[in-house]
Amino acid sequence: MTLLLAVFAVFALVLTGCEEPAKSVFDPKGSAGEKNLDLIMLSVYIMTFVFVVVMAIYFYVLIRYRQKPGDNTIPKQVEGSMKMEMFWIIIPVILLVILAIPTLTTTFTLAEKPSEEEDALRVKVTAHQYWWEFYYPDLGIKTAQELHIPAGKRVHLELTSDDVVHSFWVPELGGKQDMTPGRTNHMWLDAKEPGVYAGRCAELCGASHALMNFEVVADEQSDFDKWVAKRQKPSSEPRTAEQEAGKKVFSQNCMSCHAIEGTELKTSGGKGPDLTGFGERQKVAGLLENNDENLDKWLKHPDEIKPGTYMPSFDFLNEKDMKNLKIYLESLE
Amino acid sequence: MATIVVLVVFALFLGAILTGGYNKELNNRLRSHWLWDWITTTDHKKIAVLYLLGGTFFFVIGGIEALLMRTQLLFPNNDFIVGREFNELLSMHGTNMIFFVAMPLLFALMNAVIPLQIGARDVAFPFLNALGFWLFFFGALLMNLSLLFGNSPDSGWTNYVPIASNVYSAGTGIDYYVLGVQISGFGTLMGGLNFIATIINMRTPGMSFLRMPLFTWTSFVSSALILFGFPPLTAGLFLVMFERIFGANFFDVAAGGNPVIWQHLFWIFGHPEVYIVILPAFGIMSEVISTFAKKRLFGYNSMVFATLLIGFLGFMVWAHHMFTVGMGPVANSIFAIATMAIAVPTGIKVFNWLFTMWGGKIRFTTAMLYAVGFIPTFVMGGVTGVMLASPPGDYQYHDSYFVVAHFHYVLIGGTVFGILAGCYYWWPKMFGYKLNEKLGKWSFWIFFIGFHLTFFIQHFLGFFGMPRRVFTYQPEDGVTMINQISTVGAYMQALGVILIVVNVIYSYRHRTPAGSDPWDGRTLEWTIPSPPPVYNFAQLPKVRALDAFWHEKMQGNKQMEPAEPLGPIHMPNNNHLPFLMSLGMFVSGLGFVFRSWEVGALGLAFFFLVMFLRSFEKDHGYHIETDEIQRIEKGANA
Numbered sequence: 007m008t009l010l011l012a013v014f015a016v017f018a019l020v021l022t023g024c025e026e027p028a029k030s031v032f033d034p035k036g037s038a039g040e041k042n043l044d045l046i047m048l049s050v051y052i053m054t055f056v057f058v059v060v061m062a063i064y065f066y067v068l069i070r071y072r073q074k075p076g077d078n079t080i081p082k083q084v085e086g087s088m089k090m091e092m093f094w095i096i097i098p099v100i101l102l103v104i105l106a107i108p109t110l111t112t113t114f115t116l117a118e119k120p121s122e123e124e125d126a127l128r129v130k131v132t133a134h135q136y137w138w139e140f141y142y143p144d145l146g147i148k149t150a151q152e153l154h155i156p157a158g159k160r161v162h163l164e165l166t167s168d169d170v171v172h173s174f175w176v177p178e179l180g181g182k183q184d185m186t187p188g189r190t191n192h193m194w195l196d197a198k199e200p201g202v203y204a205g206r207c208a209e210l211c212g213a214s215h216a217l218m219n220f221e222v223v224a225d226e227q228s229d230f231d232k233w234v235a236k237r238q239k240p241s242s243e244p245r246t247a248e249q250e251a252g253k254k255v256f257s258q259n260c261m262s263c264h265a266i267e268g269t270e271l272k273t274s275g276g277k278g279p280d281l282t283g284f285g286e287r288q289k290v291a292g293l294l295e296n297n298d299e300n301l302d303k304w305l306k307h308p309d310e311i312k313p314g315t316y317m318p319s320f321d322f323l324n325e326k327d328m329k330n331l332k333i334y335l336e337s338l339e
Numbered sequence: 340m341a342t343i344v345v346l347v348v349f350a351l352f353l354g355a356i357l358t359g360g361y362n363k364e365l366n367n368r369l370r371s372h373w374l375w376d377w378i379t380t381t382d383h384k385k386i387a388v389l390y391l392l393g394g395t396f397f398f399v400i401g402g403i404e405a406l407l408m409r410t411q412l413l414f415p416n417n418d419f420i421v422g423r424e425f426n427e428l429l430s431m432h433g434t435n436m437i438f439f440v441a442m443p444l445l446f447a448l449m450n451a452v453i454p455l456q457i458g459a460r461d462v463a464f465p466f467l468n469a470l471g472f473w474l475f476f477f478g479a480l481l482m483n484l485s486l487l488f489g490n491s492p493d494s495g496w497t498n499y500v501p502i503a504s505n506v507y508s509a510g511t512g513i514d515y516y517v518l519g520v521q522i523s524g525f526g527t528l529m530g531g532l533n534f535i536a537t538i539i540n541m542r543t544p545g546m547s548f549l550r551m552p553l554f555t556w557t558s559f560v561s562s563a564l565i566l567f568g569f570p571p572l573t574a575g576l577f578l579v580m581f582e583r584i585f586g587a588n589f590f591d592v593a594a595g596g597n598p599v600i601w602q603h604l605f606w607i608f609g610h611p612e613v614y615i616v617i618l619p620a621f622g623i624m625s626e627v628i629s630t631f632a633k634k635r636l637f638g639y640n641s642m643v644f645a646t647l648l649i650g651f652l653g654f655m656v657w658a659h660h661m662f663t664v665g666m667g668p669v670a671n672s673i674f675a676i677a678t679m680a681i682a683v684p685t686g687i688k689v690f691n692w693l694f695t696m697w698g699g700k701i702r703f704t705t706a707m708l709y710a711v712g713f714i715p716t717f718v719m720g721g722v723t724g725v726m727l728a729s730p731p732g733d734y735q736y737h738d739s740y741f742v743v744a745h746f747h748y749v750l751i752g753g754t755v756f757g758i759l760a761g762c763y764y765w766w767p768k769m770f771g772y773k774l775n776e777k778l779g780k781w782s783f784w785i786f787f788i789g790f791h792l793t794f795f796i797q798h799f800l801g802f803f804g805m806p807r808r809v810f811t812y813q814p815e816d817g818v819t820m821i822n823q824i825s826t827v828g829a830y831m832q833a834l835g836v837i838l839i840v841v842n843v844i845y846s847y848r849h850r851t852p853a854g855s856d857p858w859d860g861r862t863l864e865w866t867i868p869s870p871p872p873v874y875n876f877a878q879l880p881k882v883r884a885l886d887a888f889w890h891e892k893m894q895g896n897k898q899m900e901p902a903e904p905l906g907p908i909h910m911p912n913n914n915h916l917p918f919l920m921s922l923g924m925f926v927s928g929l930g931f932v933f934r935s936w937e938v939g940a941l942g943l944a945f946f947f948l949v950m951f952l953r954s955f956e957k958d959h960g961y962h963i964e965t966d967e968i969q970r971i972e973k974g975a976n977a
Binding site: 025026027028029030031032041042045046049050052053056057060061063064067068071072073077079080081082083084085086087090091094095098099102105106109110112113114116117135169170171173175177178180181182183184186187188189191192204206207208209210211212213214215216217219313314 | 421422423425426493494495499501502507592597598599632633634635637638639640641663664665667668671672675676679680682683686687689690691693694696697698699700701702703711714715718719722723725726729730731732733734735737738739801802803804806807808809810811812813815816817818819820821893
């Protein structure tokens with residue numbers, strides 16, 4: 007297995023001119039991803055074997071049985087051979103059985119639901135065009151774009167969609183699961199080590215499907231607990247005059263879609279991502295690095311960054327209001 | 340209503356200008372025009388050429404769409420074509436290539452060859468055959484008009500709801516898809532029915548089922564798949580149409596609907612569809628390999644059995660396109676096993692091809708190069724298919740570039756290579772001259788290498804986390820170089836296709852008669868002149884074995900023994916009604932796309948009126964007399 011992986015790695019490296027892919031199914035960081043990979047590698051072995059056998063016969067035939075110039079004899083017309091044909095029926099059947107058995111067991115393992123005694127984290131994930139909502143029902147936390155999980159612990163996800171069909175995919179942690187409006191799907195994953203893992207929407211969901219990215223942030227249990235405590239008691243009140251002014255701009259312009267916990271700024275629906283603790287997020291709109299310049303771009307011309315987004319442009323705000331708004335947003339912890 | 344009046348007046352003016360105004364001579368002028376002959380033809384050989392032209396036209400459009408997409412993906416965060424426009428391109432590319440390229444090109448070969456292979460003078464229903472072509476053509480035209488009018492379908496060729504609903508895809512885009520595919524789908528259904536009837540009823544004496552050439556067999560099974568596969572698609576499209584145009588709620592969750600229903604209906608059609616387009620290609624490969632290895636097909640009976648088995652199992656596996664929908668582990672496991680089972684009959688085919696060549700005398704003509712190139716390519720597509728059949732693996736591959744790579748390996752490496760092999764092989768029969776071999780070989784190698792360059796590394800794009808149908812990726816994803824290599828490969832393929840077109844023009848200019856049997860063929864089509872006379876066989880041949888012509892050659896005969904005395908031949912008349920009926924459907928479709936109920940209803944009414952007229956038309960065809968046949972045969976053999 008390591009040998010073939012190495013071959014793949016070398017091959018990939020040559021292909022990409024030493025360009026390192028950021029995430030790879032071959033390098034899983036969680037147990038679900040490892041189970042996927044085990045099965046992938048098993049099928050790769052079997053299929054490589056089949057391919058090599060076929061190719062060996064193929065090249066032998068093509069070289070050995072070319073028509074030589076001047077040779078006009080007529081080859082023997084063979085009807086077939088029951089024995090040989092049984093051979094290439096039975097061998098593939100055996101190979102498929104070898105593949106089928108672990109396929110079935112893994113399929114059932116990956117579909118496990120949390121048992122009563124399992125101390126697992128539950129997260130309800132709702133997909134929207136083109137952002138992700140994460141709700142921790144046991145902790146009472148709602149957040150967006152960044153899924154925080156404790157490393158080394160199984161997380162059970164309940165996946166649904168608010169509008170069209172999306173698909174939840176974190177290649178390093180495991181496979182995908184569709185998010186269909188009107189139904190809730192279930193999957194589990196874990197991250198063995200702390201780290202940040204890129205996630206993608208994998209089902210065509212509209213104009214900005216390519217940009218519907220998110221991140222899974224896996225922390226040590228203690229850090230995760232700190233994060234939970236902070237989210238449960240967020241520091242959202244303004245501390246300076248500028249922040250105070252920014253909050254006012256927010257309440258006049260943004261509140262109809264976005265909520266900030268720990269303030270009176272709450273909306274009923276989830277039209278836009280919850281912005282509690284926005285200053286600590288790594289990305290703006292789940293896509294650009296979280297800094298002043300990118301936030302400015304996003305607020306002024308969201309449609310240029312994510313075509314078809316429901317976020318309207320706020321380029322009509324005057325410079326002072328815009329600045330205060332950004333200062334307030336970045337102050338949220 | 341005003342729109343209609345304006346349109347009618349405009350059409351009359353245009354008609355007057357093009358036809359030189361109305362006078363007594365108009366009818367004669369129209370009927371003697373070469374275009375009239377093509378529009379009204381019911382000859383399967385001419386309809387084959389029409390399918391070939393139509394398929395090639397949409398192939399060029401679909402190819403340009405692919406190149407535009409690969410150009411956009413040349414750099415991370417490129418802004419050449421983004422957002423909805425990119426989604427339109429990928430939807431049009433997929434729909435065009437499957438419905439309006441792969442199917443008509445295969446229909447072209449089926450039309451050209453099947454009647455000749457079974458020793459028939461035409462298909463069972465020549466009128467239906469013409470109607471099938473024109474419905475396909477106008478349906479495809481309707482959908483592709485969206486490229487000119489703007490606002491094309493943008494939900495992929497799979498057209499999943501709810502992104503295909505009015506709420507998430509505003510405008511006319513999806514309506515073009517729904518109506519265009521429905522209209523051309525009727526045509527395909529008719530084509531399929533026609534071939535089933537032809538193959539069952541019109542075989543020449545002695546041509547038993549187990550003496551039929553394999554291309555006829557695979558096309559037969561393929562037609563049966565069309566018969567059972569297209570109705571679920573039509574049902575699904577009907578539901579989408581009613582939801583979009585007439586405000587029904589089949590898929591809207593808030594109104595008690597369920598979007599997963601569409602996915603099931605689509606894939607119950609969609610999976611057999613991939614076998615519809617691959618089985619005839621298998622048949623072509625069997626013919627080409629057997630001819631150019633100078634050997635009888637190894638294990639003919641098991642090849643036929645494998646074809647039937649693939650066709651049957653093809654209907655049992657649709658849900659493997661939906662492993663991630665959340666059907667639960669039991670359903671996923673059942674469909675996984677069923678899917679893996681298909682590998683067995685497919686494996687039989689591959690080994691039988693290899694052992695057909697074993698012990699043979701292989702001639703590497705261009706047609707054979709495509710057949711030989713097909714084997715490793717298709718095996719690659721096949722093994723990744725088995726990999727995809729395993730749900731835990733599929734959770735990673737699903738909707739990623741791995742899938743894109745997989746189905747291009749089977750659809751290009753299988754279907755397109757098959758079509759190209761078939762074109763090079765049967766071109767002399769269809770047109771009377773061979774395509775240039777030197778240019779053919781050049782274009783094969785360029786296309787072949789370009790193809791693998793484009794798609795092999797796309798497997799890795801999938802492993803490296805790139806979902807399919809995305810218009811861009813981020814520089815930090817580390818997949819820039821792979822995408823660039825893939826794009827270079829796509830341009831190479833385009834070059835290969837251009838060379839093929841150049842070859843067609845060059846070979847036409849430098850054509851020399853190829854004779855009736857240029858490849859030392861084995862089946863009935865090589866016993867008659869190239870191109871065949873309108874009635875194909877002056878006397879129906881008597882078939883005494885599999886590979887009937889080869890059998891006669893081995894007996895020392897130069898020709899088939901006739902099964903009937905020379906006599907007058909009954910042929911169908913040309914008919915302009917198929918064109919008019921399809922035009923009615925086209926106008927109706929356009930009307931519904933633009934929500935102009937009057938135009939929509941008018942087109943439909945016209946369609947049914949012409950259908951009604953046809954029902955009472957007394958058309959008994961005509962006879963070609965014996966002396967005329969003798970004259971034609973003498974001319975062809977001279």
